[in-house]
Amino acid sequence: MNAPTNVAALAPTVKLLIGGKFVESKTTEWRDVVNPATQEVLARVPFATDEEIEAAVAAAKEAFKTWKKTAIGARARIFLKYQQLIRENMGELVALLTAEQGKTLPDAEGDVFRGLEVVEHAASIGNLQLGELANNVAGGVDTYTLLQPLGVCAGITPFNFPAMIPLWMFPMAIATGNTFVLKPSEQDPMVTMRLVELALEAGIPPGVLNVIHGGERAVNAICDHKDIKAVSFVGSTKVGTHVYNRATLAGKRAQCMMGAKNHAIILPDANKEQTLNAIAGASFGAAGQRCMALPVVVLVGEAQKWIPELVAKAKTLKVSGGTEKGTDVGPLVSCAALARVEGLIERGIADGATLELDGRKPKVPGYEKGNFVGPTIFSNVKPGMAIYDQEIFGPVLSLVPAKDIDEAIEFINANPNGNGTAIFTQSGAAARKFQEEIDVGQVGINVPIPVPVPLFSFTGSRASKLGDLGPYGKQVIMFYTQTKTVTARWFDDSTTSQGVNTTISL
Numbered sequence: 001m002n003a004p005t006n007v008a009a010l011a012p013t014v015k016l017l018i019g020g021k022f023v024e025s026k027t028t029e030w031r032d033v034v035n036p037a038t039q040e041v042l043a044r045v046p047f048a049t050d051e052e053i054e055a056a057v058a059a060a061k062e063a064f065k066t067w068k069k070t071a072i073g074a075r076a077r078i079f080l081k082y083q084q085l086i087r088e089n090m091g092e093l094v095a096l097l098t099a100e101q102g103k104t105l106p107d108a109e110g111d112v113f114r115g116l117e118v119v120e121h122a123a124s125i126g127n128l129q130l131g132e133l134a135n136n137v138a139g140g141v142d143t144y145t146l147l148q149p150l151g152v153c154a155g156i157t158p159f160n161f162p163a164m165i166p167l168w169m170f171p172m173a174i175a176t177g178n179t180f181v182l183k184p185s186e187q188d189p190m191v192t193m194r195l196v197e198l199a200l201e202a203g204i205p206p207g208v209l210n211v212i213h214g215g216e217r218a219v220n221a222i223c224d225h226k227d228i229k230a231v232s233f234v235g236s237t238k239v240g241t242h243v244y245n246r247a248t249l250a251g252k253r254a255q256c257m258m259g260a261k262n263h264a265i266i267l268p269d270a271n272k273e274q275t276l277n278a279i280a281g282a283s284f285g286a287a288g289q290r291c292m293a294l295p296v297v298v299l300v301g302e303a304q305k306w307i308p309e310l311v312a313k314a315k316t317l318k319v320s321g322g323t324e325k326g327t328d329v330g331p332l333v334s335c336a337a338l339a340r341v342e343g344l345i346e347r348g349i350a351d352g353a354t355l356e357l358d359g360r361k362p363k364v365p366g367y368e369k370g371n372f373v374g375p376t377i378f379s380n381v382k383p384g385m386a387i388y389d390q391e392i393f394g395p396v397l398s399l400v401p402a403k404d405i406d407e408a409i410e411f412i413n414a415n416p417n418g419n420g421t422a423i424f425t426q427s428g429a430a431a432r433k434f435q436e437e438i439d440v441g442q443v444g445i446n447v448p449i450p451v452p453v454p455l456f457s458f459t460g461s462r463a464s465k466l467g468d469l470g471p472y473g474k475q476v477i478m479f480y481t482q483t484k485t486v487t488a489r490w491f492d493d494s495t496t497s498q499g500v501n502t503t504i505s506l
């Protein structure tokens, strides 16, 4: 999927950003950026050469020498301006995002907005990057900590949130005093590049933010480079595990937010209308291409009778191009993704799951070439079936029965992934039991997609994450800084000399 193609088309080229300049790559490897609703080629993205990757890291290393000394207030003010520029350019950003990624315009606005919230947080960096001080840890001695930037940091991002996820990374890294090399998804780099242009317009100095494009080779170069101190990755479990192993072996900090298979539990006392709306939105929204989507629902007891109503609701969703008014489900990102999702639906049937709603090959007038799959629902899904064991990343919902909440919790905890989960119930006691016993990092109570706001951090767990600290929020301050602990004593003329002391003490 990531192999570059030789493209002769005259589509505009996506630029690299090196040392404050947008430059044309000298590479011979290019890939098309394609509108997934129409197959129109929007641009060509280069796979940067080794020299270009080296130049981007060198520019970031050089810029760090001065950027690390920049006053907190000066750093913060850039992000105040940046958030304003993102707001002013929201329409253009959203249109670009929908064109290259496929999601609906309102959903694209949500993508930009959830990133904008991190930029707002970066603008208050002075309140966040605070050390600690203990007065008089010994006579006349104070101990305090400095949270100092690491140096050059790097980010590698996936296709499904091309605005939000880059904005999880470089604003916080740069606000804390680091410089940055970003490697966006090669599938939809255009909105990311527009956000990068706005960041420069907001005042980020040359070399502080750099962008390279590419796939496996660029990612491996980032993992191996001796001058890169930390790597933040978001993407699939296979690639994230590789990045974590390779980057940490090279002595870097790494945080990898990876694949998911999120389950919801519906208890029979849940508010039926609200719950079915939430499930349909979270399972089929963004064509199921969210790491916090809900592709598995465990129906407890009498809630198993709700399947016909859920199917009826799913049938009302409009499948069309993301720019069409009223669209609920846009196209999958690529032809390869379409073939994969259709193949998994076939395997679900072959494996013996009950196909309650078949969304394959929907009629989408005006978008006959688009990568569409409509809402698809299977019941009687079991572990061991490919549709359960694999992350489908399409609008395919699997329903599983359970006799009670204990059985449902046990079922979810047996799944290796731990990104997100949700319970739907009117019982506070059941919700609290779920919150305590479920082994998943992000829990929703009558909230289908519990992505934390930046006052907190994204906290996927188990197979969905490698590394201890999450992206954005409080945890990422620790990820992007090194704690230095200073123990200090100052003598004045009245301090009596104690002579030479050869024991360990202060």
Ligand code: NAD
Binding pocket: 002, 156, 157, 158, 159, 160, 161, 183, 184, 185, 186, 214, 215, 216, 217, 219, 220, 234, 235, 236, 237, 239, 240, 242, 257, 258, 259, 260, 290, 291, 391, 393, 419, 458, 460, 464
């Ligand atoms: P991906 O792993 O294919 O790509 C992610 C990044 O890795 C891209 O920049 C890509 O260029 C690079 N890459 C791809 N193949 C590589 C290889 N062989 N070696 C080195 N680098 C490689 O992921 P994707 O398809 O873009 O995104 C979807 C995945 O991301 C899903 O699994 C989804 O669950 C996950 N995701 C997770 C989170 C989270 O926070 N946990 C958020 C969004 C997406």
